[in-house]
Amino acid sequence: MxxxxxxxxxxxxxxVAAMFASAFxxxxxxxxxEAYLEAFCFGHPQLAPEIGSQVYENEAGELSAAILCVPLxxxxxxxxxxxxxxxNFMAVGETGARGAxxxxxxxxAKRHDFLFSDTASDASATHWKTGGGRILPIQSLEWCRVFRPLSACARRLHRSLRGEAGALLLSPLGLLDEGARRHRPLLVAHMPDGMTVEQVGATQFLVETRPMFGRFSIHPDWDPSEFAWLSRMVAANPSLxxxxxxxxxxxxxxxxxAAAYCGVGRGRASVLNxxxxxxxxxxxxxxxxxxxDRQGYCEARGMTQPFLMHALQAQKHMSFRHRGFFCIAGRLPALHRALDQDLVYAEGLSSESWSRLLTDF
Known part of the structure; x- marks a missing residue:
C-alpha cells in the first residue's frame, strides 16, 4: 500500500482518538x-473533504499523523x-515523523487560500514559518484583568475549584477579597459615565456586530448555520x-x-470576542x-488584538502572557495586505478558544 x-x-x-491520547x-x-472528535471534525454545516481534517496513512494502512481542521x-x-x-497536530509511531x-x-501557504492557528506550539510555529506562514505576536498574547485576586489565584492552582462547586468552597476567600478591594480600590472596575451593558440574544448580537467589522479587511462571515454550530460547540464545553x-x-x-463571553459562578469570565x-x-x-466585575467574576481573560491594545493597557491590574503562537498563512494577496496593516480579525468563536481538546479529555 x-x-x-x-x-x-x-x-x-x-x-485518531488513540493518536490524540498518545500524543497529548x-x-x-x-x-x-471519540464522540467529541466526530462533532469537532464532521459537524460543521459546510464541511467538505477538501477543507476538513487531514491524516497520514502509512504503508501498513495505519494512521501515524493527523492535523485536525475546522472550516470557517x-x-x-x-x-x-x-x-x-x-x-491539533499529532504524530505517533515509527512513521510519525515522516507523516508529520x-x-x-x-x-x-502556496497550496491554500487561508490557513491559521491560534494555539501553535514553538515547534509548530517553526513549521508555519518554514511553510510560508507568519506569526502575529500581539494575537499570541492573552490579556487578564483580575478583580478578586485571592479567588483567582486559588482557581488557577486547583482546576477542581473552577466550577460552581468551587464557588461554594471559595466563599471564605470572597470575604478576604472584599477586604483587599477596599484596601486597593483600583481592583474595582468602574463603569464609564453614561455607558451601559445589556445582555442580548445571538441574533441581535450578530446584527449589531456587522458595522464593527467595517474596520477590518478580513473578518468572520458568521453566517447563521455556522454561528449556530459554533455556539453549540461552546455549549459542549462545560469548563467554559x-x-x-x-x-x-x-x-x-x-x-x-459588543462581546461574547462565557463564565461559571464567581470564576473566570472567558471573553471570546x-x-x-x-x-x-x-x-x-x-x-x-x-x-x-459587577457580576462577581474573579477575573476576565481574552485574546489580545492590535486595535484593543491601548485600551487594554489603560486598565489597572491588567497583565499579558503568551497563550500560544497565532500563525497565519495563505496565497491570497489580500491576506498579506491585511496582515501588513493589522486589518485581520479572528478570535474567540472564530478560533480554537472553544475547543474541549485544549483542556479536556
Missing part, C-alpha cells in the same frame, strides 16, 4: 473523546472565503460555562461595542470589564 496524506473519514475516528494525554483515551467562513475584502483553522513532514508539506452576548451602549443608547466601533475602544473595554 502506498503511504500518503488524505482527508480524514469517519472510519478514522477510533485511530499519556495514552489514556477518555470517555466521550470569512470575508476577505468583502468576498467569501473558507479558511481552515488548524488545531508530509502533512506539513500539504499545508504550505454558558455563552453570553452583551452590547455596550453610550449615553445616547447607541451600540458602540470583543468588538467595537472605531474610536470607541476605551469605553467599550472599560464597560465590559465593569459589568463582569
Amino acid at each position: 502506498q503511504h500518503s496524506s488524505r482527508p480524514m473519514e469517519r472510519r478514522d475516528l477510533g485511530a 494525554r499519556g495514552g489514556r483515551i477518555a470517555p466521550g473523546l 467562513r470569512f470575508r476577505v475584502d468583502g468576498q467569501p472565503v473558507t479558511a481552515r483553522l488548524l488545531c 513532514a508530509c502533512l506539513s508539506r500539504h499545508f504550505r 460555562g454558558p455563552l453570553n452576548f452583551a452590547l455596550m451602549r453610550d449615553t445616547s443608547g447607541a451600540t458602540v461595542g 470583543l468588538l467595537c466601533l472605531e474610536g470607541r475602544e476605551r469605553e467599550s473595554v472599560a464597560a465590559l470589564l465593569a459589568d463582569l
Whole structure:
C-alpha cells in the first residue's frame, strides 16, 4: 500500500482518538473523546473533504499523523472565503515523523487560500514559518484583568475549584477579597459615565456586530448555520460555562461595542470576542470589564488584538502572557495586505478558544 496524506473519514475516528491520547494525554483515551472528535471534525454545516481534517496513512494502512481542521467562513475584502483553522497536530509511531513532514508539506501557504492557528506550539510555529506562514505576536498574547485576586489565584492552582462547586468552597476567600478591594480600590472596575451593558440574544448580537467589522479587511462571515454550530460547540464545553452576548451602549443608547463571553459562578469570565466601533475602544473595554466585575467574576481573560491594545493597557491590574503562537498563512494577496496593516480579525468563536481538546479529555 502506498503511504500518503488524505482527508480524514469517519472510519478514522477510533485511530485518531488513540493518536490524540498518545500524543497529548499519556495514552489514556477518555470517555466521550471519540464522540467529541466526530462533532469537532464532521459537524460543521459546510464541511467538505477538501477543507476538513487531514491524516497520514502509512504503508501498513495505519494512521501515524493527523492535523485536525475546522472550516470557517470569512470575508476577505468583502468576498467569501473558507479558511481552515488548524488545531491539533499529532504524530505517533515509527512513521510519525515522516507523516508529520508530509502533512506539513500539504499545508504550505502556496497550496491554500487561508490557513491559521491560534494555539501553535514553538515547534509548530517553526513549521508555519518554514511553510510560508507568519506569526502575529500581539494575537499570541492573552490579556487578564483580575478583580478578586485571592479567588483567582486559588482557581488557577486547583482546576477542581473552577466550577460552581468551587464557588461554594471559595466563599471564605470572597470575604478576604472584599477586604483587599477596599484596601486597593483600583481592583474595582468602574463603569464609564453614561455607558451601559445589556445582555442580548445571538441574533441581535450578530446584527449589531456587522458595522464593527467595517474596520477590518478580513473578518468572520458568521453566517447563521455556522454561528449556530459554533455556539453549540461552546455549549459542549462545560469548563467554559454558558455563552453570553452583551452590547455596550453610550449615553445616547447607541451600540458602540459588543462581546461574547462565557463564565461559571464567581470564576473566570472567558471573553471570546470583543468588538467595537472605531474610536470607541476605551469605553467599550472599560464597560465590559465593569459589568463582569459587577457580576462577581474573579477575573476576565481574552485574546489580545492590535486595535484593543491601548485600551487594554489603560486598565489597572491588567497583565499579558503568551497563550500560544497565532500563525497565519495563505496565497491570497489580500491576506498579506491585511496582515501588513493589522486589518485581520479572528478570535474567540472564530478560533480554537472553544475547543474541549485544549483542556479536556
